[in-house]
Each structure stands twice: as structure tokens, then as C-alpha cells.
Amino acid sequence: MELNKTVGKSISRLEGKLKVTGAAKYAAEYKVDDLLHGYVVSSPVTKGKITKIDTSRAMAIPGVIEVLSHENRPKLAWFDLQYMDMDAPPGTVFKPLYDENILYNGQPIALVVARDFETARYASAQIDFEFEEEIFQTCLEDNLDKARPAKKGFATALKPPPPPPTGEFETAFANAAVKVESEFQHGTEHHNPIELFATTTVYEGKGKLTIYDKTQGTINNQLFVANIFGLRYKNVRVLAPFVGGAFGSGLRPQYQLFLCVMAALHLKQNVRVVLDRKQMFSFSHRPPAIQKMRFASDMNGRLTALGHEVVAETSNFEDYTEPTASWSHRLYPAPNTLFKHKIVPLDVYTPMDMRAPGGSTALHAIECTMDELSYKLKIDPLELRLINYSDVDQASKKPYTSKALRECYLQAAEKFGWKDRNPEPRSMKRGNKLVGYGMATGIWDAYQFPARVQLMMNSDGLLVVNNATTDIGTGTLTVMTQIAADELGLSLENVDFRYGDSKKPFSMFQGGSAITSSTGVAIVVAARALRKKLLKKAAEMNSSPFKKAGDEDVFFESGNMHLKKDPAVMISLKDIIAFNKGIPIKTTNMGKPHMLKLRKYSLATHSASFVEVEVDQDVGTVTVTRAVTAVAAGKIINPKTARSQILGSMIWGVSKALHEETIMDAKLGKYMNANLGEYHIPVHADIGELDVIFADEKDELINELGTKGVGEIGLVGMPAAISNAIFHATGKRIYKLPIHFDELI
Known part of the structure; x- marks a missing residue:
């Protein structure tokens, strides 16, 4: 039976208008009240030790709130423990402001926090450092x-x-x-994505944080922050609905995330840290x-x-x-x-x-x-x-x-x-x-990575799809909407794919050309479960023609469920939800690689x-x-x-x-x-x-x-x-x- 499918069709990006008109907000663009701004001070030394830091000139500038360095940073258990993110290679993860040692040129050695960005940047140049330099090696061919x-x-x-x-x-x-x-x-x-690396941390009090971050993995960064700062996972929310390119540079949590969260918790205030283009070259x-x-x-x-x-x-x-x-x-x-x-x-x-x-x-x-x-x-x-x-x-x-x-x-x-x-x-x-x-x-x-998706059919016939994945500009929002629409026989307008939020069901970071096959497959698996629930509920209705129908006996098209043997026999998904007293019917399911078959x-x-x-x-x-x-x-x-x-x-x-x-x-x-x-x-x-x-x-x-x-x-x-x-x-x-x-x- 020929159904009106959207998969395989060339659909323009659903978020395209938001991006080209400037309505899409990125990590450093969210309006937050009482916001402090952090500016990172980078090491001019390639290898050695910091022997002296004098912040008196910087702290005397009106509007400067704090200068954090290894000498006065908050004490964290993480500094004495090893913690890996999902993409960490073997070794000891870099810890910003850990101690006086300089490991590479451009390493963050202080964070200036002020009431506005320009004051923080100006004050960063007023800190006096003294270094003990050591011999370094940075040339591959020479070593x-x-x-x-x-x-x-x-x-x-x-x-x-x-x-x-x-x-x-x-x-x-x-x-x-x-x-x-x-x-x-x-x-x-170097990666050079257009969006600079930025984090906006909203301090909610009582150990709760809402974080807008430039990242390819909201859950990866949620785990990173919660583990480092000893917070409950549920109290750390990472949001990244729009990402201005990444190409791998956002797979690992970058140091502006750590510094921004540390400052927000230390000062108990909202803080934003944005790295400039030159600082992007200090990693990635x-x-x-x-x-x-x-x-x-x-x-x-x-x-x-x-x-x-x-x-x-x-x-x-x-x-x-x-x-x-x-x-x-x-x-x-x-x-x-x-x-x-x-x-x-x-x-x-x-x-x-x-x-x-x-x-x-x-x-x-x-x-x-x-x-x-x-x-x-x-x-x-x-x-x-x-x-x-x-x-x-x-x-x-x-x-x-x-x-x-x-x-x-x-x-x-x-x-x-x-x-x-x-x-x-x-x-x-x-x-x-x-x-x-x-x-x-x-x-x-x-x-293909494991992914978990929640599908929820509402009383107005809207299918809500929830998953924590990001969209780094690849069209993820659009293709996931297409997949979900076809699975339930809906138009694109009747599907709402909600993503870029660590509070939503699990997704790995978006990388390796894997997300369509990861989140997309999870949508298919969840849709099969949801169709069964919808059929079961339809069969409970008075004089229902679907009482004896099995999964293989029905199909979904244009917001309705039909009998295959007699397509004229149908019921709208809205009516099924109405029969359920208007309570949405939902399911959450995991999609994962078929390891045994594919081995x-x-x-x-x-x-x-x-x-x-x-x-x-x-x-x-x-x-x-x-x-x-x-x-x-x-x-x-x-x-x-x-x-x-x-x-x-x-x-x-x-x-x-x-x-x-x-x-x-x-x-x-x-x-x-x-x-x-x-x-x-x-x-x-x-x-x-x-x-x-x-x-x-x-x-x-x-x-x-x-x-x-x-x-x-x-x-x-x-x-x-x-x-x-x-x-x-x-x-x-x-x-x-x-x-x-x-x-x-």
C-alpha cells in the first residue's frame, strides 16, 4: 500500500528560518538577569611554573568581582581524582587552575570575573605573573x-x-x-567552528544549575559537571538546542565549561564565559x-x-x-x-x-x-x-x-x-x-550508538519526540521529524522533536556520523511500541473494529489508524487519546546496535x-x-x-x-x-x-x-x-x- 511518506524527500531544514533571521539562540546569547562575565587569562609560557601572581591592580578596577587562579580557587575533590568524559583518551585529563605547572602555551591560568565583558577583558591584562620557564618540545619531526x-x-x-x-x-x-x-x-x-566556545551558567540555588553550553553532547557535559562538582545529576541541566558548528571540537567538555561553573558556584551568581578565537587554538x-x-x-x-x-x-x-x-x-x-x-x-x-x-x-x-x-x-x-x-x-x-x-x-x-x-x-x-x-x-x-527516545501522542494529535541529542548544523531536527512522522503516519507539522537538553532521554554525543542511525533507530523502536499501545487502546473502545486486529493488520496514515484489509475502516489518533480521557499515550524505548547479528x-x-x-x-x-x-x-x-x-x-x-x-x-x-x-x-x-x-x-x-x-x-x-x-x-x-x-x- 502506497503511503504518503516524507523519508527520502528533500525537506528544507525546519529550523532554517530561525538561524538565518537570528532568532536561534546560541550559548552566549541567552538573556540572563544579574549576569557576571568571566574572561580567561592564557599562559604566554609554553612550559614551566607560575612563581608569583599579583592581582591587586586588576581587583582595584571598578566592576571586577573576583580573580580565580590555582592559589585561591575552590577546593574540589576532582582535583585529586581522575574523571573521564565519554571521549577521553588514556592518561590524566587536563585540570584548569590545578596547580602552578604550565603544560602548554595558551593554558588557562586565571579567570577574571566582572560585571561586564569589557571590564573583565581589560582587567585580565592588569594581572602581574612571574614564571620559571622550562625547556619544551613542540615539534613532531624533531622528536x-x-x-x-x-x-x-x-x-x-x-x-x-x-x-x-x-x-x-x-x-x-x-x-x-x-x-x-x-x-x-x-x-x-584547528576546528574553527563559527560559534565561539561559550558557557552560560544560571545559578538556581540549592546545588541546582542550568547551563547553556556549546557542546556536541549535553549528557556528556552533565555527567562531567555533576561528577567534578559533587552535584546530583538531576540538579545539573545542560542545554544546547543550537550549535554553530563543532566538527569534533565539542565532543569533550572544554575548559570554559569548568571555569564558568566553578565561578558560578563559588560566587553563587549567574556567570558567562566566552573564549575568543585565539583561545580556541589552545585546544581542539x-x-x-x-x-x-x-x-x-x-x-x-x-x-x-x-x-x-x-x-x-x-x-x-x-x-x-x-x-x-x-x-x-x-x-x-x-x-x-x-x-x-x-x-x-x-x-x-x-x-x-x-x-x-x-x-x-x-x-x-x-x-x-x-x-x-x-x-x-x-x-x-x-x-x-x-x-x-x-x-x-x-x-x-x-x-x-x-x-x-x-x-x-x-x-x-x-x-x-x-x-x-x-x-x-x-x-x-x-x-x-x-x-x-x-x-x-x-x-x-x-x-550506531545506543539511544533512548520518548514518544508521546497528545490529545491534539501532536506527536512529541524527546531525546537529548544535539544538532550541530547537520539537519538532525529535520530528519528525526521525518522519521517520526512516517512511523505514525503524520504530517511534519504534527511532530515536535525536542532535543538539545540533558533532561531528555539518553543520547551519546553527536559525532562519528552516527546520530541518524542512533536516535533515528530509537525513534523507530519507540514508534513500534507506541503503535501497539494505540492499537490496544483502540480495541477497548465500544464496538471497535480493531478488537481482533494485530500489529500486522493496521497501518497509520494522515493521523488515522486504518485496517489494511479495509482501509476505509479507520479511527483518528485524536479520538483514541480522547477515549483515554485526554491523557497522552507515551512510551520510552532504547534503540541499540544488533551486536550479535552484526558481529x-x-x-x-x-x-x-x-x-x-x-x-x-x-x-x-x-x-x-x-x-x-x-x-x-x-x-x-x-x-x-x-x-x-x-x-x-x-x-x-x-x-x-x-x-x-x-x-x-x-x-x-x-x-x-x-x-x-x-x-x-x-x-x-x-x-x-x-x-x-x-x-x-x-x-x-x-x-x-x-x-x-x-x-x-x-x-x-x-x-x-x-x-x-x-x-x-x-x-x-x-x-x-x-x-x-x-x-x-
Whole structure:
């Protein structure tokens, strides 16, 4: 029976008007009475000790209420205990204002609280510090001798170590018919979401707090605050209905949250703390990495050996790692493999997950190495990938629940016009521009986290959906509304999805391209339970035609419940609630991964990116003129919001390949371009024609919706495709990102 469904349709974002008109409120925009403002003082020293703090000049300024530092901060049990948030790597979590020790440049060393922001900021410059500086190390390349394996910890399940070696790699590589050996360097990147990190803490008295925070996980931050400050969970409410971008930087509670809550509890007043753009660079970055690649094949292009060794940065207090070396074998089969990942502890803040952590770094090296191998073999780069295509994840020896990557290759190649490519480097020109074509493969995990959803049908026919998830700009509100509407046969106007609130049923943080498959599946599970309750109540009505009907005998459409065998027999959901004396009928249910069923399979999304570049022959400037990305991500709930996610990721791919890099001065131990003026990101003029294709991929195994995430899969293949296109245009293979024009002159 054809029902009027919204899933699969391109629906504009339901909150779009609120955002473009400025009506949407973010963490630092809520009107709160009697509000104090905190300003963070950052360390100018990279490593050492604070030997003296003189706050007398700052405290003498009218309007200054307090200056908090390690010398006078409130005593907290947390300072003597270890507490991890949901995304904490192994080690000792950073504790702001813990003691006199300076661990990294930009570390918060004091908080000025005043009656207005400008007074707090001015007073921050009137505090006199004295330091005892120590020798520091912040350069990855200068400290490779300190590389070691990472410790295992809480987050290891989501970030497993590389798979063990197979076969006899060294022998196979040494004796291979064709081989490529390269070293890739990736610079530091910082997240730079548009919304600055901010917390507004409303002090309710009696140990109760309402907190507006920039976060990807309201419940994660609720647990963090309650544990640190010894508060009851129910007395801490974290709200984040609108988040102005995050990309991983909001997965962990950032230090402005701790400082803001500490000040509010200490002063028993409402406090707001907003970090400026430069302070955002004191946390939240993708680590620099060096990757040694060794790939080999026979003369026909069949891979015989895969070697991928990674060394990346971490802090001296936590062991941050991300899956990097593991991706080679998940894409391509080879009997002989060697994968390693080591970290180098440095005097920096702990790196953080940044969109497609590990994947975007790894796929650049993997796919450029495959491209280089194709030229040595004189085999088309697309053909080489098809020769080594596998429906089995070779790392785990498990088949994928679905894999329409072949369709991605073929559809994107056709749309792009790959067949028109002259394979010879420097052979294609457009005026004074060298033209290059490049392609690359993408892969990302198809995560699903447990989530709990409450559904409640009201007397006016409104379905209220409650879940604590956030919407960081991905369209979560819209797609969850679509899923719920279809499950109960309602219009979008009759569904109210309420989210971004730690008081609502459980959700993990929004990350890993997982929320549609997590909260969305929970909605489906809860909807099944609610339909049963509605049917049971309808069967109790006098002369009800639904008395003997089972779940399989009814369907829901246009706010009514119908008999399948006779659709004209129906009852409105409003009437069912009216029969229930107007009391809403509700249910709360958990959606979770089917671990037993899925343990036999590998779960992933796939993509193929094709790129055209123009390189000016005189000055070496690179322009990405057009690109096509095809994605296999199961069922697409909303093609419009999904396409937007892929487009955003493709643009980030351009940025990663050609623009983004945070420059560390190793002599000063600080980032030198900690602002949006000198941290380069693309502008409109940098972006050419972009096209997105969604391959038809039906996955009946992965979850109740058949969905996979689309947030990160559009990024992972783009940097390599651009790099490969630059080689095709110029004949120069650049192994460092970002690629600067001077390397192409």
C-alpha cells in the first residue's frame, strides 16, 4: 500500500528560518538577569611554573568581582581524582587552575570575573605573573626518537589499534614486481567552528544549575559537571538546542565549561564565559602526522604487500590516537601487510577528533600511493582500484553489510567524464593553465550508538519526540521529524522533536556520523511500541473494529489508524487519546546496535571522488574547478540535507589539501596564526562546481532504518583526489599537505 511518506524527500531544514533571521539562540546569547562575565587569562609560557601572581591592580578596577587562579580557587575533590568524559583518551585529563605547572602555551591560568565583558577583558591584562620557564618540545619531526605505542583506554573500542601483520611483508615488498615507497607529512589543523566556545551558567540555588553550553553532547557535559562538582545529576541541566558548528571540537567538555561553573558556584551568581578565537587554538586540533607508505603489486596490478606506518602527535598528559594505519587493508586485499601507529608526547594540548579523525589523514596517503602505483604500472587509476576491489573487509575477514563502492566509481566517473582524460601528465591544458584529473576512494565507519527516545501522542494529535541529542548544523531536527512522522503516519507539522537538553532521554554525543542511525533507530523502536499501545487502546473502545486486529493488520496514515484489509475502516489518533480521557499515550524505548547479528559483518560507508584542477604555469596557483563525489551510505533520509553534508565535506577536502595549516613556531612553542585572518580556509572564489551522487545502496542488515552516516564520508577522499589531479596536471608528486603554490613553480 502506497503511503504518503516524507523519508527520502528533500525537506528544507525546519529550523532554517530561525538561524538565518537570528532568532536561534546560541550559548552566549541567552538573556540572563544579574549576569557576571568571566574572561580567561592564557599562559604566554609554553612550559614551566607560575612563581608569583599579583592581582591587586586588576581587583582595584571598578566592576571586577573576583580573580580565580590555582592559589585561591575552590577546593574540589576532582582535583585529586581522575574523571573521564565519554571521549577521553588514556592518561590524566587536563585540570584548569590545578596547580602552578604550565603544560602548554595558551593554558588557562586565571579567570577574571566582572560585571561586564569589557571590564573583565581589560582587567585580565592588569594581572602581574612571574614564571620559571622550562625547556619544551613542540615539534613532531624533531622528536621522532620518542615515538611509542599508545596506551589502551576507555576510547579504544571506537579507536582500535592497527590490525596485526599478515604474511611476510618485508620479503614480499623487497621481491615485488612493482612497488612504491613514500613518506607523507600532514600539518596541524584547528576546528574553527563559527560559534565561539561559550558557557552560560544560571545559578538556581540549592546545588541546582542550568547551563547553556556549546557542546556536541549535553549528557556528556552533565555527567562531567555533576561528577567534578559533587552535584546530583538531576540538579545539573545542560542545554544546547543550537550549535554553530563543532566538527569534533565539542565532543569533550572544554575548559570554559569548568571555569564558568566553578565561578558560578563559588560566587553563587549567574556567570558567562566566552573564549575568543585565539583561545580556541589552545585546544581542539587535528594532530600533525608522518606516514610511511610501502605498497607493492604484481605486473597485473594485484596488490601483494601493504605497509602503512604512522607517527603522530599527542600531549604529555594524554595518549590521543586515531585510526590511521588501519584503513589500507579495509579497502584493499593483500596477503602481506604491516601496519603500525606510534605517538610522540609533546608539550601541547591533547589533540582532538576532527571531522573524519584518522580517516582523512590516512586516505590521503593511501590513495596517493595507489595513484603513484597506477602510473608505475601504466594502469588507469580507476582500473587499478577495480582490480583490487573486494566485498570483504580484509582486516577482519568479514563481509560488509553492504558495499556499493563499485557503483560509486562508475557513476561518478561517468558524470565527471573520466574517460576523456589523457593519462600522460602535463598533457592537458586550458590556455595558460595545466589541467589535471584525479580520483580517490573514501571509506568511513558506519557507527550506531545506543539511544533512548520518548514518544508521546497528545490529545491534539501532536506527536512529541524527546531525546537529548544535539544538532550541530547537520539537519538532525529535520530528519528525526521525518522519521517520526512516517512511523505514525503524520504530517511534519504534527511532530515536535525536542532535543538539545540533558533532561531528555539518553543520547551519546553527536559525532562519528552516527546520530541518524542512533536516535533515528530509537525513534523507530519507540514508534513500534507506541503503535501497539494505540492499537490496544483502540480495541477497548465500544464496538471497535480493531478488537481482533494485530500489529500486522493496521497501518497509520494522515493521523488515522486504518485496517489494511479495509482501509476505509479507520479511527483518528485524536479520538483514541480522547477515549483515554485526554491523557497522552507515551512510551520510552532504547534503540541499540544488533551486536550479535552484526558481529559477523564489517560496517562502513564508501565514496569515490573525482576532481579537476587548473594549475597556473607561471605562478603555480591551484584552482579546483570541479569535483564529483558519489556516496554509498544506505538509505538517505533527506537528500537535501545529506547533499549539504557531502558538499560541506568536499569543501573541507579542498581546504585540507590547499589551505588549512596551523603554523607552530618550535622556538616559541606556540601557534603563530591563531586567527581567521591567517589561518587560511576557502572563500567562495576558491570553490568550483561541485556535484554529489548517492548510489542506490539497500542495507537490510545494518539497522532498522538501513542508514549510514554522511557527515564525514564526503571529506576523506577529496584531499587525495586533489593531490592526484595536481600530479596529473604538473607531473610533480607533492607529499605534504597543504600543497603550497611555491612547490609547483
